[in-house]
Amino acid sequence: MRVEIIHASKYGNGKMVAEEIQRLMTSKGHQASVHDHGEARPRELPPADLYIFGTPARIGKPLGSMRRFIKKVDLPEGTRYALFATHGAPQPNKKTGELPSPEEQERWYTSIPVLTEILSSKGLVKVADIRVFVKDLKGPLEDDWQAKVGSFVEQILRER
Numbered sequence: 001m002r003v004e005i006i007h008a009s010k011y012g013n014g015k016m017v018a019e020e021i022q023r024l025m026t027s028k029g030h031q032a033s034v035h036d037h038g039e040a041r042p043r044e045l046p047p048a049d050l051y052i053f054g055t056p057a058r059i060g061k062p063l064g065s066m067r068r069f070i071k072k073v074d075l076p077e078g079t080r081y082a083l084f085a086t087h088g089a090p091q092p093n094k095k096t097g098e099l100p101s102p103e104e105q106e107r108w109y110t111s112i113p114v115l116t117e118i119l120s121s122k123g124l125v126k127v128a129d130i131r132v133f134v135k136d137l138k139g140p141l142e143d144d145w146q147a148k149v150g151s152f153v154e155q156i157l158r159e160r
């Protein structure tokens with residue numbers, strides 16, 4: 001299978017996720033390329049069996065430049081894709097020590113639903129998605145990120 005991974009990453013955490021996906025795909029005999037979204041043309045993406053798009057979150061949304069990129073993606077209906085989103089880990093309230101409720105957390109974690117809506121409206125077919133957390137705004141990634149990314153890749157390969 002040929003896989004194109006296109007991501008945005010300001011502080012390098014999403015880039016690490018993209019490169020880990022590439023490493024795992026390659027180790028299983030697939031061809032995988034990684035591109036920063038600034039170096040890719042959304043209307044002229046290289047041919048692939050699967051596209052994986054990744055974005056960091058910004059104030060409850062996917063990064064604006066990645067959202068605009070995804071809006072311009074021009075691929076045939078039925079093309080398979082997967083998404084990963086990097087997010088700040090939920091922080092306990094400084095006074096109460098309590099974590100935000102699941103509903104409150106969802107408000108800051110909309111990258112995957114927003115990008116899914118755009119791509120699915122173009123007739124593309126999602127096979128998997130994953131949220132990976134950073135411990136602080138600039139990183140590092142959460143402790144078990146590699147295991148999470150491993151499960152994500154396994155899920156994609158099962159869906160083939």
Ligand SMILES: Cc1cc2nc3c(=O)[nH]c(=O)nc-3n(C[C@H](O)[C@H](O)[C@H](O)COP(=O)(O)O)c2cc1C
Pocket residue numbers: 008009010011012013014015055056057058059060061086087088089108109134136137138139
């Ligand atoms: C201005 C700003 C706003 C952010 N807003 C959110 C947010 O709403 N939700 C969230 O989960 N993470 C938020 N983050 C944390 C980012 O998700 C985090 O920096 C990013 O995932 C790290 O990935 P990168 O190293 O690939 O850039 C924000 C970060 C910055 C700098």
